[in-house]
Every structure is written in structure tokens, then in C-alpha cells.
Amino acid sequence: MEFVQQLINGISLGSIYALIALGYTMVYGIIKLINFAHGDVFMVGAFVGFYAITGLGMSFFPALLLAMAVCSVFGVLIERIAYKPLRNATRIAALITAIGVSLFIEYGTIYVRGAQPEAYPGDVLPSTSFHIFGATISSQSLFILGTSVVLMVLLQFIVHKTKIGKAMRAVSYDAEAARLMGINVDNTISATFAIGSALAGAAGVIFGLYYIKIEPLMGxxxxxxxFVAAVLGGIGxxxxxxxxxxxLGVIESLVSAVGYSLWRDGVAFVVLILILIFRPSGLFGKNVREKV
Structure with a gap:
């Protein structure tokens, strides 16, 4: 069954988008900033994973953990250097800075290592195929999906069951009140960037295994x-x-399945336009009155 196969492919791809989208939504939920450098943290994670596997001879899980750790530190550095000085600036100043940081990371990477693409080795994960309902599903797709789900469950545990998670929710709700209650707001914001960037780094390694080719502008x-996925679900x-x-992953795969593969990138932005017209707060969001 072609449909089941495309559905599994779509869920695997969608789980990668979800891991990146979590970083966008966490940062927006706390400091109301769209961190457009987040896609480039994802790219850095893909390269760290690649060099860990090919240069250091690591297997998948150690490479994934290393990429998450490096991206976590990288995310905190971006927040401390680029965003923290603009904490009380206008939203547009922070947004322009985010775009500037994004371009700096992309072209800094090209300057350091060149623009040539790299290819992830195909033997990192064992690749076998399963036949379910007439569809051929690779073990790699299931492995990617399983890893993504575990990371998402872990994030939910951190947010709802740990001290830093409670601090993040408090700062998201009211930063000033949280500060008055003794919560270190700056450290909480840095922790949010660290967790979101670690998930983007994991998504980069998973993306490299799934699509093989990686390059400096891949983010x-x-x-x-x-970002569209975050808006679709309700940003924050x-x-x-x-x-x-x-x-979004399932929609893209189904669009490709019916023969419109050239539209697979465009469909995300069609979804964005439709959601902004018909449900601006997203699927899970509530319309909130904002005092002017």
C-alpha cells in the first residue's frame, strides 16, 4: 500500500520538523522572540554528527549525544552574545539580529570549511526492510521516528516534572512575577536555549542519516x-x-505521493497562509487580547 508507506515517510520527516519546531516554540513562549538562527543550529548539529561518525569513528548514539551537547552550548552562546543585550529592545531589533546571526553562522561555516556538501555514511544504522500492509518500510525510518519520540517524551518530562521546567513555565507566564519569586530569569532563558538547541542538534544528525547529503545552507x-510547524500547532x-x-511532514509526503513533488517545499507556505487566515492562533492556541 503506497499510502501506508507515504504515511510512515511523512511521520519520520515530520518528527524531524517537530524536533526543530520545539526550539522555536520554547524560545517564543519565554521571550517572545522568533529565533531565525535556529535552523542553522540544526545545520551545525548535522556537521558535528558527521565529523563525530567519520572523523572520531563514533556510532550513532554517541554522535547524537555529542551533537546535542555541542549545539546546547552553541545555543547558550548565541543567546548570551546576541540576544541578551537586546532583552529590553524592540521586537523588530531582536528579529533583525536573529536574521543576522543566522547569516553569520551560514557564511562563517562556508568560510571555515568551504561550501562543498558532505555525505553521511550509509552503514551507521543497520538497514533492513519490513513489510506491513503491503508497504515496504525501512528500519531506518522506524529508528528515526523512535529516537524523535523518545526525545519529545523526555522534553515533556523536563518541562512538567523538573525544577528547571517549572521555572521555564513560570517565566513564560510572567517573567517579572517569576523574578520576584526568586527565579533566575536569565539562567532560565539560557536553559531554554540550551534544551531547544540540543533538540535541533539531534534533528540535524537524524536528518543527515535520513537524507545523506548535508551542506552549510541546509538549515x-x-x-x-x-517555523511553519510551530505556527500551525500554536507558537509557544x-x-x-x-x-x-x-x-506538516505527512502533508508533504502525501503531496509528493500524488505526483506534485515539485510543490513539496511550497505546500508548507500554503499551509502557513491558510492557518494565518483561518486560525491565526494555531491548532492548540487560544486568542489572547493584548493590551496596547
Whole structure:
């Protein structure tokens, strides 16, 4: 069954979008900033994973953990250097800075290592095929999906069951009140960037295994699509980012399946336009009155 196969492919792709979208939505939920450099953190994660596997001879899980750790530190550095000085600036100043940081990372990477693409080795994960309902599904797709789901469940545990998670929710709700209650707001914001960037780094390694080819500008389109996924689910809402990412991946795969593969990148932005027209707050969002 072609449909089942495309559905599995769509969910695997969507889980990658969901991991990146979580970083967007967490940062927006706390400091109301769209961190457009997030797609480039994803790219850095893909390269760290690649060099860990090919240069250091690591297997998949150690490479994934290393990429997450490096991206986590990288995300905190971006926040401390580029965004923290603009904490009380206008939203547009922070947004322009985010775009500047994004371009700096992309072309800094090209300057350091060149623009040539790299290819992930195909033997990192054992590749076998399963036949379910007449569809041929690779073990790699299921492995990618399983890893993504575990990371998402882990994030939900951190947000709802740990001290830093409670601090993040408090700062998201009211930063000033959280500060008065003794919560270190700056450290909480840094922790949010660290967790979101670690998930983007994991998505980069998973993306490299799934699509093989990686290059310095690879973060642009997945980054924008993950942003669409975050808006689709309701930006600032963690379950919304997960559902939005999975939905977008499935929609893309089904568009390719019916013969419109040239439209697979465009469909994300059609979805964005439709959601902004008909449900601006996203699937999980609530319309909130804002005092002017």
C-alpha cells in the first residue's frame, strides 16, 4: 500500500520538523522572540554528527549525544552574545539580529570549511526492510521516528516534572512575577536555549542519516518549515509544535505521493497562509487580547 508507506515517510520527516519546531516554540513562549538562527543550529548539529561518525569513528548514539551537547552550548552562546543585550529592545531589533546571526553562522561555516556538501555514511544504522500492509518500510525510518519520540517524551518530562521546567513555565507566564519569586530569569532563558538547541542538534544528525547529503545552507528550508510547524500547532505551545511538525511532514509526503513533488517545499507556505487566515492562533492556541 503506497499510502501506508507515504504515511510512515511523512511521520519520520515530520518528527524531524517537530524536533526543530520545539526550539522555536520554547524560545517564543519565554521571550517572545522568533529565533531565525535556529535552523542553522540544526545545520551545525548535522556537521558535528558527521565529523563525530567519520572523523572520531563514533556510532550513532554517541554522535547524537555529542551533537546535542555541542549545539546546547552553541545555543547558550548565541543567546548570551546576541540576544541578551537586546532583552529590553524592540521586537523588530531582536528579529533583525536573529536574521543576522543566522547569516553569520551560514557564511562563517562556508568560510571555515568551504561550501562543498558532505555525505553521511550509509552503514551507521543497520538497514533492513519490513513489510506491513503491503508497504515496504525501512528500519531506518522506524529508528528515526523512535529516537524523535523518545526525545519529545523526555522534553515533556523536563518541562512538567523538573525544577528547571517549572521555572521555564513560570517565566513564560510572567517573567517579572517569576523574578520576584526568586527565579533566575536569565539562567532560565539560557536553559531554554540550551534544551531547544540540543533538540535541533539531534534533528540535524537524524536528518543527515535520513537524507545523506548535508551542506552549510541546509538549515534554511527545514528551519522555515519548522517555523511553519510551530505556527500551525500554536507558537509557544510545546504539544502544538510536535503535532504541527508531524502534520506538516505527512502533508508533504502525501503531496509528493500524488505526483506534485515539485510543490513539496511550497505546500508548507500554503499551509502557513491558510492557518494565518483561518486560525491565526494555531491548532492548540487560544486568542489572547493584548493590551496596547
Amino acid at each position: 534554511i528550508i527545514p528551519g522555515l518549515k519548522a 505551545i510545546i504539544p502544538g509544535a510536535m503535532v504541527g511538525g508531524l502534520l
